[in-house]
Amino acid sequence: xxxxxxxxxxxxxxxTARIEALESEIADLKADxxxxxxxxxxxxxKGSFDMAYPPLILASTAxxxxxxxxxxxxxxxxxxxxxxxxxxxxxxxxxNPSMPMPNALAAxxxxxxLATRMMEKRIEENGTATIEELIDLSLETGxxxxxxxxxxxxxxxxxxxxYDGVTTGVGAATALNHMADSDVQLLI
Amino acid sequence: MKxxxxxxxxxxxxxxxxxxxxxxxxxxxxxxxxxxVLEVVxxxxxxxxxxxGWADGTxxxxxxxxxxxxxxxxxxxxxxxxxxx
Numbered sequence: 001x002x003x004x005x006x007x008x009x010x011x012x013x014x015x016t017a018r019i020e021a022l023e024s025e026i027a028d029l030k031a032d033x034x035x036x037x038x039x040x041x042x043x044x045x046k047g048s049f050d051m052a053y054p055p056l057i058l059a060s061t062a063x064x065x066x067x068x069x070x071x072x073x074x075x076x077x078x079x080x081x082x083x084x085x086x087x088x089x090x091x092x093x094x095x096n097p098s099m100p101m102p103n104a105l106a107a108x109x110x111x112x113x114l115a116t117r118m119m120e121k122r123i124e125e126n127g128t129a130t131i132e133e134l135i136d137l138s139l140e141t142g143x144x145x146x147x148x149x150x151x152x153x154x155x156x157x158x159x160x161x162x163y164d165g166v167t168t169g170v171g172a173a174t175a176l177n178h179m180a181d182s183d184v185q186l187l188i
Numbered sequence: 189m190k191x192x193x194x195x196x197x198x199x200x201x202x203x204x205x206x207x208x209x210x211x212x213x214x215x216x217x218x219x220x221x222x223x224x225v226l227e228v229v230x231x232x233x234x235x236x237x238x239x240x241g242w243a244d245g246t247x248x249x250x251x252x253x254x255x256x257x258x259x260x261x262x263x264x265x266x267x268x269x270x271x272x273x
Contacts, residue, residue, distance in 0.1 A: 061207040064214035065246050127203040127232075137211055 038067045040184040041175065047076030049089040049116055049131075055188050056080070056134035062184075063141035070182075071138070072175040074148035077188075078155060081147050081162045086131055091116045139165040146170045193252060193270070196224035202231045202264070209235045210242050213269065217249060220271050225252065228267040239267045248273040 040062045044055040055071050062069045079085040093099050093106035093115040105111070123130070129137070138145060146167040152159065159168045179185045199216045201209045209230045217226050228239065236254055243251035252268040 057207045060211050064211045127205045
């Protein structure tokens with residue numbers, strides 16, 4: 001039995017007040033959850049031709065959904081944002097079981113360039129966007145392309161080497177903060 | 189369903205593949221007024237699923253209809269997206 005004084009209709013006033021407070025709290029939380037824009041954080045760590053595509057395609061598509069998107073580029077992933085290097089990313093012919101050539105042959109000089117040229121030709125014929133187009137599009141649609149400061153210094157790059165609009169001067173803590181708030185987090 | 193709405197604008201993304209049809213659709217619908225209907229014409233077979241997924245996951249747009257035609261022997265996919273707000 002409650003020691004609180006029951007109201008005239010027999011309900012407990014304190015309990016009723018508590019239920020009302022909780023109901024209004026739930027309504028507020030629901031409203032917040034409904035309003036919240038989805039967020040995505042991608043960590044891009046690879047700088048080969050084929051690995052540049054997935055983060056950029058997902059990022060630009062997510063931006064089209066109206067999501068708040070950060071792509072944090074670190075280690076060789078920095079090359080995707082490097083204005084000069086991004087135009088010369090290579091597809092590795094070695095150690096790729098999907099390549100129609102044995103590793104011994106794939107390791108010969110010039111094979112990576114050959115494989116890359118073949119892939120570039122396929123991409124053009126297929127109407128697939130180039131890496132540069134996807135970077136421009138991502139920046140244009142509000143994707144935050146971030147270049148990890150520690151690896152910029154490690155790779156001896158200069159902040160001016162990157163596309164205009166790329167965020168520099170950020171580290172793991174910035175990335176983690178956005179990841180903690182994100183609905184989707186991917187390491188590529 | 190055709191005839192129940194007026195097409196405000198047509199976006200031609202023929203020859204472009206993923207993610208371009210989606211990204212261009214988003215860019216084309218943004219400046220339109222509420223109630224406008226955008227027709228998107230694509231040759232990407234993946235656009236049937238992708239435009240639907242995008243419209244389902246995006247606020248303020250509604251997919252009215254999708255159809256598949258052939259033009260000069262090539263498959264053409266048409267999407268009708270309404271801007272609702």
